[in-house]
Amino acid sequence: VVIIFLGGLLSYYTSELEKNNINALNHDAMNEITNYYETKNNNFWTVYKPIYKERNYSYKEKDRPYLKAVIDFYQDAEGDWLDNTLLLDMLEDALSQDRNIKWIAMYRNAYPETAYLFTAGTKTLKEVTEESFSFLSDIKSEADGKIRKNMGTKPVDEIMNMNSSFQNEIMTYAIAGNMTSETGSKELGIFAVGYDTNVFDSIYRQYNFSLAPHIMIANYSGDVIYDSEGKAYGAKLDVERYAGKSGVINNENGEKLYIDTYSYPTKNFFVVSTVPWDTLNRMSQKSAPLIWGITIFMAALAAALY
Numbered sequence: 221v222v223i224i225f226l227g228g229l230l231s232y233y234t235s236e237l238e239k240n241n242i243n244a245l246n247h248d249a250m251n252e253i254t255n256y257y258e259t260k261n262n263n264f265w266t267v268y269k270p271i272y273k274e275r276n277y278s279y280k281e282k283d284r285p286y287l288k289a290v291i292d293f294y295q296d297a298e299g300d301w302l303d304n305t306l307l308l309d310m311l312e313d314a315l316s317q318d319r320n321i322k323w324i325a326m327y328r329n330a331y332p333e334t335a336y337l338f339t340a341g342t343k344t345l346k347e348v349t350e351e352s353f354s355f356l357s358d359i360k361s362e363a364d365g366k367i368r369k370n371m372g373t374k375p376v377d378e379i380m381n382m383n384s385s386f387q388n389e390i391m392t393y394a395i396a397g398n399m400t401s402e403t404g405s406k407e408l409g410i411f412a413v414g415y416d417t418n419v420f421d422s423i424y425r426q427y428n429f430s431l432a433p434h435i436m437i438a439n440y441s442g443d444v445i446y447d448s449e450g451k452a453y454g455a456k457l458d459v460e461r462y463a464g465k466s467g468v469i470n471n472e473n474g475e476k477l478y479i480d481t482y483s484y485p486t487k488n489f490f491v492v493s494t495v496p497w498d499t500l501n502r503m504s505q506k507s508a509p510l511i512w513g514i515t516i517f518m519a520a521l522a523a524a525l526y
Contacts, residue, residue: 227515270313294408372443
């Protein structure tokens with residue numbers, strides 16, 4: 221009886237230890253992915269830096285030519301923006317702040333039908349509509365005075381170079397902020413930046429999972445920013461079901477999941493990591509047959525010797 225009791229105790233704690241090891245590795249992956257996205261949010265202001273770059277004419281005089289070009293763009297409908305060298309230089313400078321930026325879009329409140337898109341590698345600015353640029357409808361709906369806006373991942377056509385019409389569809393998520401007048405008294409529009417989602421996948425693939433988790437980042441509108449399985453882009457995530465939850469839950473299909481989450485309501489995003497509960501239990505008990513085999517043998521031997 222004592223041997224069987226000790227065998228059961230050993231089997232239980234071995235299973236719990238294995239379960240904790242699986243969950244700890246999955247948590248580490250979720251934590252690294254979260255830190256990467258949070259860093260992009262926290263450092264988003266650096267993309268604006270070139271707009272305010274100063275140019276000295278003399279010891280006393282200073283000028284901000286990029287800022288003037290940007291303010292003119294947001295306020296003036298008559299400019300030749302597609303060939304405005306100063307504006308293009310500013311956008312190229314802004315894009316160079318982060319090698320993962322794939323495009324920059326500028327939306328003007330005064331002219332809501334279109335936006336202007338600057339794509340990495342092209343050095344050209346093009347006018348886009350909702351039909352040609354999938355993020356424009358989201359950018360319009362987000363033009364509501366919020367300081368920071370997190371938008372879900374969507375496909376965007378990337379022109380490979382200036383001399384080619386070849387386009388490659390890439391998946392990008394977007395972070396956007398307000399553009400105000402020079403005094404800050406008036407909101408002029410939105411300055412949105414598109415980032416490559418492949419970096420998330422690169423982080424995810426670094427881990428040698430025993431049981432690979434399904435990791436997702438979403439905003440509190442349910443728009444999916446990252447999905448490790450790549451199936452939920454364009455769909456709405458059930459925020460009430462997943463945000464802020466921990467332990468065991470049921471998904472939309474009634475399947476039991478073990479869930480781990482990070483929540484950032486003030487920054488408008490949350491991160492979810494899930495694994496099937498039955499699979500987690502089965503994998504954590506992989507040593508149980510060996511332990512019980514030895515336990516039964518020792519118990520039988522003890523009984524026979526007695």
